[in-house]
Structure formats: structure tokens, C-alpha cells
Amino acid sequence: MPELPDVEGFRQVLSEHTGEPIRAVRVRDPGVLRGVGAGRLAAALRGHRFERPRRHGKWLIAPAGGPVLMLHFGMTGSLSWHSRQEPWHRHDRVVWQFDDGELRYRDMRKLQGIRLADDEAQAGRVLGGLGPDAREVSYACFGRLLSGRRGRLKPALIDQAFLAGLGNLLADEICWHAGVNPLRAAGDLDEAERAALYRAMRRVLRVSIKARCVPARDTWLTGARDERGGPCPRCGALLSRRRVAGRTTVWCPGCQPLLRPS
DNA sequence: AGTATTGTTGATAG
DNA sequence: GCTATCAACAATAC
Numbered sequence: 049m050p051e052l053p054d055v056e057g058f059r060q061v062l063s064e065h066t067g068e069p070i071r072a073v074r075v076r077d078p079g080v081l082r083g084v085g086a087g088r089l090a091a092a093l094r095g096h097r098f099e100r101p102r103r104h105g106k107w108l109i110a111p112a113g114g115p116v117l118m119l120h121f122g123m124t125g126s127l128s129w130h131s132r133q134e135p136w137h138r139h140d141r142v143v144w145q146f147d148d149g150e151l152r153y154r155d156m157r158k159l160q161g162i163r164l165a166d167d168e169a170q171a172g173r174v175l176g177g178l179g180p181d182a183r184e185v186s187y188a189c190f191g192r193l194l195s196g197r198r199g200r201l202k203p204a205l206i207d208q209a210f211l212a213g214l215g216n217l218l219a220d221e222i223c224w225h226a227g228v229n230p231l232r233a234a235g236d237l238d239e240a241e242r243a244a245l246y247r248a249m250r251r252v253l254r255v256s257i258k259a260r261c262v263p264a265r266d267t268w269l270t271g272a273r274d275e276r277g278g279p280c281p282r283c284g285a286l287l288s289r290r291r292v293a294g295r296t297t298v299w300c301p302g303c304q305p306l307l308r309p310s
Numbered sequence: 311a312g313t314a315t316t317g318t319t320g321a322t323a324g
Numbered sequence: 325g326c327t328a329t330c331a332a333c334a335a336t337a338c
Contacts, residue, residue, distance in 0.1 A: 157334045217316045
């Protein structure tokens with residue numbers, strides 16, 4: 049699941065429980081801890097309170113009165129609030145318990161995980177290699193980034209060091225909305241195409257954040273991409289699919305013509 | 311059995 | 325130095 053919109057939803061869940069003292073940290077599967085043990089994680093957070101959490105790309109960053117909790121949700125992670133009576137799910141890996149309930153980090157595959165930075169400076173170092181957040185980047189910056197990129201558009205959009213927050217679904221959805229082929233050379237796009245991409249990115253992100261995920265609407269590519277041999281929701285043409293940057297990439301050959309192959 | 315999966319990283323090649 | 329591809333990680337679903 050988690051791309052930028054999903055993580056933004058997890059940030060909202062956490063933000064509803066700031067200011068409450070953390071009574072206990074239960075590590076049910078230390079396999080999701082990165083660079084910190086269960087003991088140190090619990091000791092550093094117990095008695096502390098989460099402050100206003102923020103997000104950069106797909107990272108959720110939660111300062112807790114000194115130490116900074118950093119969560120990445122990989123491909124299947126989530127963060128949700130539960131009553132203490134509700135039985136744990138088998139994939140609940142770490143649980144933060146409060147007086148009136150608990151936050152649960154759930155993750156089936158354990159492709160990413162949880163870090164603990166000692167302070168903001170250390171947290172900043174973890175995020176140091178990321179590009180600007182896709183929700184925050186200005187059009188001027190976005191345009192400069194694309195102009196200076198040598199490879200194809202699709203790999204650029206999902207490269208977190210280039211732009212942080214977009215994943216496979218979002219990148220395809222944005223290209224489809226913009227009418228730009230994901231195989232185009234990023235640096236060859238003209239001003240109108242860059243503008244269309246930026247506007248599509250803003251719109252797709254706004255709607256997806258409201259839905260808390262990239263919605264599988266029948267008027268969006270995401271609602272059609274899983275059906276192999278399915279039609280483009282806009283023009284009815286047979287959707288194309290190909291592996292690009294290691295990920296299945298779907299586009300409409302009619303709406304997103306490949307004029308200048310790269 | 312074989313394929314696929316919304317993420318990231320490291321090795322390798324061009 | 326930059327970029328592309330692939331395998332690996334782990335746990336499912338079809």
C-alpha cells in the first residue's frame with residue numbers, strides 16, 4: 049500500500065495521539081527494528097510523548113521529546129489506533145500503549161521498518177539522501193529536476209533521491225493524467241508537458257490523500273491497471289504494460305503517445 | 311508450480 | 325558520475 053498518501057494518513061493517525069504519555073512499547077517482532085534493539089527503543093520512549101509528527105516522502109517522522117521515531121512502511125505496512133481489548137493481529141510487529149488505547153505498526157512483509165534517531169540532527173542524516181517531497185516541491189524546482197535528468201521519466205519519478213513520495217502506482221497514474229508517456233526521456237519534456245505533469249501530480253496527490261490511498265476509481269488508471277488486457281478508462285484503447293525500473297508500468301498508447309523514444 | 315505484489319538496497323553493467 | 329537492470333529481502337494471493 050504505502051506511498052505518500054498512505055503515509056500521510058498514518059501521520060494523521062499519529063497526530064491524533066500526541067501529548068499522551070507512552071506507557072509501554074511492545075516489540076512483538078524485532079525483525080522490523082533497524083539499528084535499535086527492543087530494549088533501547090522501549091527505554092527511550094517510555095514516559096515520553098509524541099510531538100507533532102511530520103512526513104517526508106514515504107517516511108513518517110515522530111519526535112518524542114528528544115529521540116525521534118522514524119517509520120517506513122515498505123510495501124505492506126500500516127499504523128492504526130486500537131483499543132487495548134482488541135486482539136493483536138498476527139502482523140502487528142510493534143505496539144505503543146497509551147492510557148486509552150494503542151498505536152500498532154502492522155506489516156506483513158518486513159521490507160522496511162522502524163528506526164530511532166537520538167535527535168533531530170541524526171534524523172536529518174537518515175533523510176539526507178532524499179529529494180524534495182512530492183507534495184511540497186515547487187513547480188520551478190520540479191521543472192529544474194526534470195530538465196536535469198538524463199534517463200526516462202518513470203525511473204526518475206519513483207527515484208526517492210530525485211523526488212520523495214511517489215511509488216509505482218502514483219507515477220503511472222500521474223503520467224496517465226498528464227498524457228505523458230513514462231518512457232519519454234525526462235530531460236526532453238517541453239514546458240507544457242512539465243506543467244501538465246506537475247498539475248497532474250498535485251491533483252492525483254490531493255485526491256489520493258483525501259482517500260488515504262491511490263483510489264482504484266474506474267475513471268483512473270489505477271482502477272484499470274490490474275485487469276490484464278483491459279481498456280484505458282479515458283479512450284478505451286488497450287493499455288500497454290512493460291517492466292520499467294524493475295516495476296510493472298502501465299500506460300495508454302493512445303493518450304500517452306511515445307513520440308520521442310528514449 | 312509459477313507468477314505477481316503500492317519499496318528499498320547493493321551488485322553489476324553500460 | 326549517472327543510469328538501468330536484476331536479485332534479494334519476506335509473506336502472502338492467485
